[in-house]
Structure formats: structure tokens, C-alpha cells
Amino acid sequence: MTVSILIVDDEPDVAVLFSQQFRREAREGAYVLHFALSAAEALERLATDIEPQLIVILSDINMPGMDGLALLREIKTRRPDLPVMMLTAYGDEERRRRAAEYGAAEFVTKPVDFDFLKERLRRLHAPLT
Amino acid sequence: MPSVSIRARLIFLSVLLLAILVLSSALLIRELARDSRSLAEEATLVSVVKNANSASKHFGDLKYWVMDAAVTQLARSQQAAEAAKAGLDSDLKAISAVDPAFVAAIKREVDAMTDLARQAGVAYSSDDSAAGNALLEQAKSHVLTIDSEIDKVVDRVEQQAVARRDASTRQAKLAVKLAIVGGLGALALALGFTALTVRSITVPLKQLERSMASITRGELDVAMPPTGVDEIGAMTRTLGMLRDSLIERGRLERERQRAEAEIRVARDAAEAALHDLKAAQANLIQAEKMASLGQLTAGVAHEIKNPLNFVNNFASLSIGLLDELKAVAASAFAALDHRQRGQVYEVTEMLTGNLERIAEHGKRADNIVKSMLAHSRSGGGARQSVDLNALVDESLNLAYHGARAQDQNFNITLERDYGKDIAPVELVPQDMTRVLLNLFANGFYAANKRRRATNSGAFRPVLTVITRDLGNAVEVRVRDNGIGIPDDIKDKLFQPFFTTKPPGEGTGLGLSISYEIVTKQHGGTIKVASEVGAFTEFSVSLPRRFPGRGAADSLAASTAS
Numbered sequence: 179m180t181v182s183i184l185i186v187d188d189e190p191d192v193a194v195l196f197s198q199q200f201r202r203e204a205r206e207g208a209y210v211l212h213f214a215l216s217a218a219e220a221l222e223r224l225a226t227d228i229e230p231q232l233i234v235i236l237s238d239i240n241m242p243g244m245d246g247l248a249l250l251r252e253i254k255t256r257r258p259d260l261p262v263m264m265l266t267a268y269g270d271e272e273r274r275r276r277a278a279e280y281g282a283a284e285f286v287t288k289p290v291d292f293d294f295l296k297e298r299l300r301r302l303h304a305p306l307t
Numbered sequence: 308m309p310s311v312s313i314r315a316r317l318i319f320l321s322v323l324l325l326a327i328l329v330l331s332s333a334l335l336i337r338e339l340a341r342d343s344r345s346l347a348e349e350a351t352l353v354s355v356v357k358n359a360n361s362a363s364k365h366f367g368d369l370k371y372w373v374m375d376a377a378v379t380q381l382a383r384s385q386q387a388a389e390a391a392k393a394g395l396d397s398d399l400k401a402i403s404a405v406d407p408a409f410v411a412a413i414k415r416e417v418d419a420m421t422d423l424a425r426q427a428g429v430a431y432s433s434d435d436s437a438a439g440n441a442l443l444e445q446a447k448s449h450v451l452t453i454d455s456e457i458d459k460v461v462d463r464v465e466q467q468a469v470a471r472r473d474a475s476t477r478q479a480k481l482a483v484k485l486a487i488v489g490g491l492g493a494l495a496l497a498l499g500f501t502a503l504t505v506r507s508i509t510v511p512l513k514q515l516e517r518s519m520a521s522i523t524r525g526e527l528d529v530a531m532p533p534t535g536v537d538e539i540g541a542m543t544r545t546l547g548m549l550r551d552s553l554i555e556r557g558r559l560e561r562e563r564q565r566a567e568a569e570i571r572v573a574r575d576a577a578e579a580a581l582h583d584l585k586a587a588q589a590n591l592i593q594a595e596k597m598a599s600l601g602q603l604t605a606g607v608a609h610e611i612k613n614p615l616n617f618v619n620n621f622a623s624l625s626i627g628l629l630d631e632l633k634a635v636a637a638s639a640f641a642a643l644d645h646r647q648r649g650q651v652y653e654v655t656e657m658l659t660g661n662l663e664r665i666a667e668h669g670k671r672a673d674n675i676v677k678s679m680l681a682h683s684r685s686g687g688g689a690r691q692s693v694d695l696n697a698l699v700d701e702s703l704n705l706a707y708h709g710a711r712a713q714d715q716n717f718n719i720t721l722e723r724d725y726g727k728d729i730a731p732v733e734l735v736p737q738d739m740t741r742v743l744l745n746l747f748a749n750g751f752y753a754a755n756k757r758r759r760a761t762n763s764g765a766f767r768p769v770l771t772v773i774t775r776d777l778g779n780a781v782e783v784r785v786r787d788n789g790i791g792i793p794d795d796i797k798d799k800l801f802q803p804f805f806t807t808k809p810p811g812e813g814t815g816l817g818l819s820i821s822y823e824i825v826t827k828q829h830g831g832t833i834k835v836a837s838e839v840g841a842f843t844e845f846s847v848s849l850p851r852r853f854p855g856r857g858a859a860d861s862l863a864a865s866t867a868s
Contacts, residue, residue: 189613195620198628267612268680289616289673 180230181303184212186220186237186249187265199292209299217244221252232260234283234302239266239273247273250280261302265290312537313508320504324497331493338482345475352468355405359461362398365391366417366457370450373421377428377443392421402460405467409460413453420449511539519546527554590832593801600819604803608679615676619669626662629655678816679803692731693739695781696774699725702740703772706747719754722771729776732851738824739849745817746785746845747772752808753789753843760790780831783847791839800835825849 185196193213203209212228214220220235235253239246250262261283266273269287277285284298311319372388375381395417403410427442514532521529531547534540633640633655640651703721710717747770754768773784792800799805801822806815825833831849 189617191617195617195624198624199620267616268609288612289619 180207180210181233182210182212182228182230183299184214184220184223184228184232184235186214186217186235186241186246188215188238188241190215192238203296208303217241217246217249217252220249221256224253224256234299235260235262236265236286237262239264239277240268247276247280250277250282254281263295263298310535310537313539316504316507316537320500323500327493327497331489334489335482335486338478338485342475342479342482345471345478349468349471349475352405352464352471355402356461356464356468358398358401359457359464362395362402362413363454363457363461365394365398366453369395369417370420370453373424373446374443377424377439377446378431380428380432388421392417402464405464406460409456413456416449416453416456420446420453423449508539511535511543515539515543515546518543518550522546522550522553527557590826600803604679604816604819608676611672612676612680615669615672619666619673622662622666622669626659626666629659629662675814675816678814678820690733690735692733693736695729695732695783696725698736698739699743699772699774699783702743703747705740706744706751709744710748710751717751717755719751719768719770722769724771724773726773726775729774729781730851732781732849734829734849735824738828742821742824742847743783743785745821746847749817749845750785750787750789750843753791754787755789757788757790757840777848780848780850782849784844785847786842786844788842791841792835792837792843793839797835797837801833 183200185192187193193211196211196213197204200209200211204211210230212223212232214223217237220237224232224235237246237249241249244252246264246266250264253260253262258281262281263284263286264273264277264282265286265288267288269285274285283302286295286298368391369388372384372391376384376388399410399413423442423446427439427446430436430439430442511532518529518531527550529550531550532539532543534543534547640648643651700723703723707719707721710719750770751768754770758764758766758768769788771784771786773782773786775782775784796805796807801818802815803819804815805819806813822833825831825847829849831847833848834846835843836846837843
């Protein structure tokens with residue numbers, strides 16, 4: 179069963195990086211990757227139905243406009259059961275604490291260890307399959 | 308006698324002495340007068356005795372010439388009797404002053420005798436010898452009476468004169484005694500009063516003199532003599548005022564000295580404060596410089612980190628993609644001829660190698676960026692109460708074994724001089740460990756560099772670690788006998804990216820971060836002392852309790868207060 183992942187980052191190359199990293203999984207039909215360049219765009223996408231089923235949102239924290247942590251809170255009011263993983267270059271205690279407080283499923287520091295990330299995603303995905 | 312003035316006392320004494328003199332003189336005069344009177348009486352009596360004797364002689368003449376005249380009737384006898392009568396009357400007149408009754412009686416007897424003798428003479432002339440004789444007999448009886456009376460008078464007056472003389476002698480002796488006793492008494496009285504008066508003046512004068520001498524010597528707490536109403540009392544009061552003014556002056560002098568001392572202390576304090584202020588200002592400027600450099604560093608790191616992540620991610624991704632390409636195109640490569648296959652193989656290997664190098668250098672850059680980001684950390688670590696010596700020793704062992712692991716040839720003598728009984732210190736252990744590791748690593752590096760520079764091998768690298776309890780602060784000193792630090796770069800030691808190590812060996816951030824941790828996070832100080840080719844010593848001083856503000860804030864606060 180194919181599931182969707184929404185990746186929110188203001189850097190366009192993140193889409194390229196993730197697409198390449200998840201090329202095999204995409205080819206195998208495990209994941210469909212969706213990208214949003216801002217929190218606003220992410221919330222817009224969330225309002226429309228994302229097909230196939232959206233199982234996780236990966237969001238950067240430092241973004242112009244609404245930042246990742248605000249987005250996290252917003253998502254948690256709309257879809258409390260939807261896991262959100264925070265990806266950030268700044269793994270400081272304050273951000274880590276607030277992310278946990280707002281209900282982030284994971285806190286991943288950049289550069290992303292993709293093996294670790296894929297393992298986490300498999301765990302999220304496993305109960306559904 | 309201080310209740311009477313000295314003048315009054317002297318007047319009184321003079322009057323008294325005068326009175327004694329007058330009284331004693333009066334007494335003597337009285338006695339002398341009495342003596343002279345009694346002498347005069349005695350002289351009178353003596354002349355009376357002479358008169359009485361003369362009277363006796365004149366009477367003898369009288370009775371002879373009266374009898375003779377009565378018998379002879381001669382005019383010459385009559386005249387001699389008249390002359391004797393006149394002498395007798397003269398003597399009797401003198402005696403009458405002493406014994407008038409006797410004189411009156413004698414005169415009567417003489418008159419009776421002369422009358423009887425005249426009658427006898429009349430009888431004889433009439434030749435009545437019997438009647439004459441009878442009358443003469445009568446006259447002779449009167450003569451006997453008179454002789455006897457005169458003798459008695461002479462005796463009596465002589466006795467009186469003797470008695471008077473004896474009385475005068477006694478009186479004179481008494482007067483002499485009286486004069487001696489009275490004189491001595493008066494003298495004693497005068498001496499006594501004089502002594503009393505002199506004493507009443509000299510005793511307080513002596514006391515006053517002693518007090519004055521003491522005050523002159525500066526003994527102002529001397530007891531003042533009691534003050535009376537007299538002149539010495541006035542002098543004593545004046546001296547008391549002098550002493551009080553001296554005491555007051557002394558007190559003012561002491562106050563002035565104390566005030567001067569206070570001013571001196573205040574001035575010293577102000578100078579010290581100024582000095583502290585200047586030091587604080589210098590620290591503040593340094594801290595501000597470091598803080599802005601740190602912020603800049605962190606900002607740069609933030610900006611670099613994201614693109615660097617892409618570099619690293621895409622590099623490692625590309626290595627995978629290249630492997631994938633080799634796998635996918637393996638059959639196509641197999642169809643190529645030997646030379647072409649060799650070229651493809653060479654290019655793909657070079658690409659893989661390049662990508663690996665990109666990834667490797669990217670990781671290095673990432674480490675630098677991570678170190679740079681440490682500048683922006685706002686004391687994330689928790690403050691704990693820590694045994695300083697344990698922390699230092701742990702870090703020292705860690706640094707030593709780390710250095711040994713990196714370089715088999717590395718060796719150094721570690722000297723530990725830990726202060727005893729250092730009470731636990733509040734600090735962030737991870738961060739302070741980082742500081743210590745930095746300092747130890749630098750010390751190892753410097754000492755080893757000197758060892759390598761000296762070819763003889765006689766040089767023995769030593770790192771000395773000293774901890775001390777300074778009361779309100781603790782101190783850690785890290786000293787190496789390495790190459791030392793030239794003066795011209797001492798100022799730059801704590802700047803980010805300043806390093807003397809070759810590229811790749813040091814980031815130039817170790818001391819910068821250590822500076823941040825010690826000053827900003829712990830409110831301490833870090834100082835360096837060094838001599839080129841001899842030693843380098845870093846001293847880290849940490850306050851026991853730090854309110855938890857930034858160094859700049861606390862400096863500002865101390866400047867303001």
C-alpha cells in the first residue's frame with residue numbers, strides 16, 4: 179500500500195535531495211513524496227485531500243513567515259493524530275524541548291541521516307500495512 | 308584656707324603679727340612701768356631713811372643745845388638749838404610724806420620738850436634750880452620718847468625699804484620670766500600663723516605647679532587641684548581651661564587625622580574603584596568584542612550550515628548514485644572494448660574518489676560549523692555542584708589518553724598540584740571539561756612542539772596542573788614548558804579562528820569557546836602568562852557563585868553600582 183509523505187522546507191533543493199534519496203522507495207511504490215515551500219502552502223495542501231493516505235509530515239523549523247514550530251501547533255489542532263517530524267539544522271535544547279512540547283513525533287538534525295529517517299518512517303508505516 | 312583670698316590671708320597675718328607685737332610690747336611696758344614705780348618708791352624710802360637718820364642727829368643736837376641753853380642761857384646755845392630745830396623740821400617734813408602721823412607725834416613731843424626746857428631755863432634764870440631740874444627731867448623723858456620713836460621710825464622705814472627692794476627684785480624676775488614666756492609665746496603664735504598662711508599658699512601652689520608641669524609634658528589627664536575662691540583657685544581654673552583647650556585641640560587634631568585617614572582611605576578606595584573600573588571597562592570591551600565576534604561566528608555558521616548540508620547530502624547521495632550507475636551500466640560497459648572500459652572505469656573511480664573527498668571535507672567543515680555554533684549556545688548545560696579536583700583530574704586523564712591515541716610517540720610528564728579541601732564549585736561540568744580539554748591539548752601541543760624542535764632529546768615536556776581555593780573563587784592553572792607565546796599574538800589568542808597550528812590541525816576556536824564559557828557562562832576570568840621558549844600558563848578563575856548573567860551584564864551592573 180502506497181502512502182504519502184509531505185515535506186515542508188523553504189529550500190527547493192530539499193525536494194531534489196529527498197526525491198533522489200527516496201527514488202528506490204518511490205519506484206517500489208512505498209511512498210509518494212509531496213513538497214511544500216512554506217508552512218502556508220503546507221496547510222493549504224493539508225486542506226485538500228492528499229492521495230494516497232498522508233502518514234507523516236516532515237517540516238523544517240527555520241522558515242520565512244510561519245516557522246516549523248508554529249506549523250506543528252497548527253497541524254496538531256487540525257489533525258492531532260497525524261505524526262509530524264521536525265528537521266532542523268539547529269539541534270539546540272530549546273527547539274528540541276518546544277518541539278516535544280507541541281507534540282512532534284521526532285526531532286531530526288540536519289544533515290539528515292537518511293538511514294535513520296527511513297527506519298523511523300518504516301516504524302510509522304508498519305502498523306498500517 | 309582656699310575659701311579666703313591670699314591677699315586677705317596676708318593682711319590678716321600682718322594684722323595678727325602686729326597685734327601680737329603690740330600686745331607683747333604693752334605687756335613688757337606695763338611690767339617695766341611697774342618696776343620703775345617700785346624702784347622710785349624704794350628710792351623714796353631710802354631718802355626717808357637718810358632723813359630719819361638726819362632727824363635723829365639733828366634731834367641729838369637739838370636736845371643738847373636745848374638742855375645747854377636751859378642751863379647756860381647763852382645766846383650761842385640758843386642759836387645752835389634754833390639751827391638744830393630748823394634741820395629737824397626739814398627732815399621731819401621729808402618724812403611726813405611717808406609717815407605723817409609719826410611726824411605729827413614727834414613735832415608734838417619736840418614742842419613739849421622745847422617748851423619744858425624753856426620753862427626750866429626760866430626756872431634756872433630765876434634760880435629755881437629744883438623746878439628747873441624737875442622740868443628738865445620732864446623734858447628728858449620726852450627726849451627718850453622721841454629718841455625711841457625716831458629709832459623706831461628708822462627701823463620701820465628701813466624694813467619697808469628692804470621689803471620694797473625684795474618685792475622689786477621679785478617683780479623684776481617675774482617680769483623677765485613673763486617677757487621670755489610672752490615673747491616665746493608670741494613668737495610661736497606668729498610662727499604658727501605664718502607657717503599656716505605660707506602652707507595655705509604653697510601647698511596648692513605646689514599642686515598647681517605639678518599640674519602645670521604635667522600639662523607641659525603633655526599629660527593632659529592629670530588630676531587638677533581643688534579650686535577655691537582664692538587667686539590659686541583662679542589660676543587653677545585658668546589652667547583647667549588651658550588643659551581643656553589642649554584636650555579639645557588634641558581631640559580636634561585626632562579628629563583631623565582621622566578625617567584625613569578617612570579621606571585617604573576614601574581616595575584609595577576611589578582610586579582602586581577607578582582602577583577596577585578601567586579593568587572592568589577593558590574586560591567589557593574585550594567581552595563585547597568577543598561577544599560580537601561570537602555572534603558573527605554563529606551567524607556565519609548558521610548561514611553556512613544549510614548549504615553545507617546539501618553539499619554533504621548530495622555528495623554521499625552521488626556516491627550511491629554512481630554505484631547504481633556502475634551496476635545499471637555494467638552490461639553496457641562490458642560491451643565496450645578494453646581501452647574504453649579502462650577509461651570509463653578510471654573516470655568513475657575518479658568521480659567516486661572526488662565525491663568521497665567532497666564528503667570528507669564537508670564533514671570537516673561541518674565540524675568547524677558545529678564548533679562555531681557552540682558560541683551561540685546560551686548556557687544550555689545545567690549548573691551543578693562539582694568537586695573541582697575530580698573534574699580537573701578526569702579531564703586531564705581524558706586529554707592525555709586522547710593525545711596518546713592520536714600519536715604513538717606522544718609523551719609528557721604530568722604534575723598535579725591540587726589544592727586540598729576545595730569545597731564543591733557550581734559550574735556546568737560538560738562545558739568546563741571542554742575548556743580544560745582545550746587548555747590541556749594546547750599545553751601538550753606546545754610542549755611537544757618544543758621537544759620536536761630540540762634535537763638532543765634532553766628536553767622533557769612537562770604539564771603542570773594547579774588548583775587553588777581562593778575563598779570566593781577557585782583557580783585552575785595549566786602550565787606547560789613548551790614553545791611559549793610571543794607577545795604580539797597574546798591579544799589575539801581568544802579571537803575565533805585564530806590559530807598557529809597548520810591547516811587541518813586546529814580550528815582556531817578552542818580558546819575562543821573556552822573564553823566564552825569561562826567569562827560569559829561562568830562569570831570568571833581566563834588569563835595567560837608566557838615566555839617564548841620557556842613556558843605558557845593559563846589561569847582560569849571561577850567565582851563560587853555566579854548569578855547566572857552574562858559577563859557583559861554583570862560588568863555593566865558592577866560599573867553602574
